[in-house]
Amino acid sequence: MLFDFFPSRRLTWYLGKTFLSRIVAVLAMLVLVLMMLDLLGTSGDILAVPGNTQADVLRYVGWRLPQLVAQFLPYSVLLATIITLLALNQNSEVTAMKAAGMSAHQILAPLLLTAGLLSLSSFLFNELVVTRATAQLAAWEANDFGPIPDDPTVRGNVYLNDGPDILLAATAAGRGAATVLTGVTFYDRDDELMIRRRILADSARYTGAGWRLENPRIFEVDTAAAARPVPSMVVAPGLTPGRLDLRPVNPDAEPIGVLSESIAMLDAAGRDTSELRGRWWHKISGPLAALLMPLLGAVAGFGLARSGGLFVRAIIGMALGFAYFVVDNAALAMGSFGGYSPLLSAWAPFVLFALIGETVLIRTEE
Template sequence: MNHLERYLWKSVLSSILLTWLSLTLLDRFFAFLAELGDVSPDTQYGNVQALYYILMGTPKLLYDYFPTATLIGSLLGLGNLAANSELTAMRAAGISIHQIVGMTLKLGLVLVVMVFVLGEWVAPHTELAASSFKLRMQQKQLAIGNQGIWIKDGNRIINISKLWSEKKMEGLAIYTINPEAGRIDTITHAARAERDATGWVLYELTRKVIQTDGVRQETLAQVHEDKLIPEQVLSIAAVKPNQLAATELADFIKHQRENELNSKRFEQAFWQHFTTPLSTLVMLIIAAPFVFSFQRNAGAGQRIFIGILIGIVFFLFNRMFGSVGIVYGIPPLLSATLPLLVFLVGGVWMLQRLR
């Protein structure tokens, strides 16, 4: 059984990886062509920079494509075994359909761990780095890095440790530069800043004024600013769910709830960190009934078509229900897991009908 299981794993895994690579390369090719439209001789963003940006965004794409690649790849891998009568031989040797599905699900558990690691520790950081790189190349006004967000606004340079939303930020440092003297005039630190109807309120503020005869420091409980940073920069730099890991999303959701702010969009993204890897198992379950139903009668092209069709339906249903859930107030956990549960029930039902 161990030799048979390894052989089954090798056949399915090789097809999944080949499909995964093919889907990714095809998407990246068209993405690069589309990105050439943003290339401008007036900025530092050229063809090489566009290619680098596309490559940096690849881990997030790999994460998003993996369930579909698993479905198509497992259809191809199991389908090839069926076409060569190897599945028939296995069943003649006393191995049931459910045992074969169980073997593929063991492989699926390994893939779930792999894709979870990719989505939790790799994709969010490379996605953030890609966005920061493109912004830095296209303009010198904004940069996002490990030390937070850096914004250049006139003669001020602003560093923000955490930009929670377009209405709240923490850990501000504002450097005011004297262009004539070529030095920093004032350094302002604030624990946090919150936006109200008239502007921004900075709390726990410390301001250091650098003079020729020394440094003068003042501490204020709060200060009101009509304008803190440009609106267009604020909207670009605000936290985006796909740039956060699950642990960071959990912290953000806690912060939003403590301040009675809407966190539905981020809760949806949080649960998708778990439903996306688990959908790999569901795709393996769905693939089996199609393979055993068609057996040798279906060609590779037909299997690919079925896999793409089901993958598109799952992707659209998942995306649509997530958006509908946010609009109509459906609990994020339900809206994130319902598409997965629907396809799981459908796959199990089709498996039960097999003999």
Template sequence: MIGLGRLERYVLVRTLGGVGAALAVISAVIVLVQFVDLSRQVGVRADVGAAQVFGLTLLRSPSVIQILLPFVFLFGGISAYVGLNRRSELVAMRAAGISAWRFILPSAMAALVAGALTVGVLNPVAAALNARFENDRARLMENYLGDTPKDVWLRQGDDKNQIVIHARSRDTVDGTVRLRGVSLFVYQKNKAGAPEFKRRLEAAEARLMPGFWQLKDVREATAGESSVRSDSLSIRSTLDAEAAMERFASPDAIAFWRLPAAIRLTEQAGFSASGYRLRFEQLLATPLLFAAMSILAAAFSLRLARLGGLAGLAGAGVALGFVVFFFNQFAGALGKGDILPLFAAAWAPPVVALLSGLTLLCYTEDG
């Protein structure tokens, strides 16, 4: 808060206090809802207690909280500015000739910084906790109530070779990915760049080691030749354990710093990386979205209380926040469907929200 006057610091502290209170309330609601939901899903097991369910809840909740953080800045900002308005503090500021821009911009900048921290720090932590949540839940629910392992499909490759991997089941032991009942289809690109089938390998088990797959009880068959058996075999891999696990996860579950590598590996394997690219752009736009929500909160809360209609205007701000949220989801869906360019799908909602807030603020403050 260096360089800010006493008034700006006061309003900023009040705004941050409102944001903190909104974060506490929303987090408590999310934890409660997640606990009830997991109790219904996992808690039906006789050997799973409330402590384990609560532990799973704490692992899962940060990912959900991250999704709702824009509402934290919207609700917290509205709460802070409405409080200042009802205590006639905004009247005193206006009477002293102080422009609203003077104390709104520091709050918006604080939201921008919070957005950058969310993307760079909270997102990787939430992704790691969510990955642990998925593993712990799968372990608790393994072979329960008819749950059966699902087939696993992976693909890796580079400029010369492509390998399609199919397995009947997977698990992770001490950070090592292990596949069972594995089939590997190896293709080599010809001069025209088209893949040509070269060989097929069947293995009872495959472990992903640094830089290679370690196969056990292997049968190798090449086109036009008889199969050859071996106890073990190593196959070069372009995946690491984390990248392999990310293939089983949605783009939302991958940490921000891992997304560029996920995009590169996915495209090397011949798949479309549009989902990962969209998620990367959305995370880059997150700071702007937080700042836009902070400005919207101020724009809908500066009407003087003595003029009436403040509650209705604040309610309209909340409604507009939900509109922005659903617009963001809708634009993301259009981006995933290649209907909108990924850049536009990710950046349009925060830009529209920011322009809406600035327009209303200019109309309210400057006429």
């Protein structure tokens, strides 16, 4: 038996099914259009790489689609809420339900239930599919759409400091003392951070006392002489392989459990993890945006259709929904800069707009 908060079983099923079909239709339309626009600017870069074919474009689509679905699901729920409630109002179905004694909250209950199930599905989809697709796509883009190295320990574009000196490497493979750098550039700088010499090397290995460069070529800035080859040499004694293991963390590419481990590792190394902690919390609060959208868009479904104010109500509902996304992104940015605590930056917009939506619904309809 349903709780009094819900209408009858048949009406709950009717409203939920209608709402879900609109969400799927809107989401499919948005994702299809955005994917086509994305391919207009990306397919040329993919096919420009020697050896890439149409299959690689389809591989890009397979990795990009989950990101678009996860990103635009809340927008789809908002637009579907407005479309569904406007249609119900235009057909006098809202009037009939209110004449039967149903409150605005009871009319919205099936929509909220559907949105809640979508929020849970979105969280699981993000953890199991989107993170993996994001990691694979990021690795492919970092390699300029070329072949992705089979070794999962390979990292690209390494940049590290040893005091005033800078060590750059095109790739780093392996872990710990077995780490090998390739395409190495070392900048020897003085205390005023002025470059004294630049050293190029084919590769570098850790010796315990620094990094031994293979086939180094030295360019002296003071003399501006041509680069001269020298025997192998050791540089950056203060730079240990453990520094390389503290890779930049992409929170969108790591499930919540792996991200927790990355945050703990960075905390142990004394790094600032405020931004990552905010993104950790947002992995939970972000999918709940779908649950919030029926409440924010509900203002579009009430009021008399013949009064001519439905269009204004639809605009208000859309404005409330899009304002949430603006505030949510701004709060995450403030959390990244340390203006808000990680918990506050992730949850404050959700709580604030839940109260705003509930207040608008009560003041206008209840």
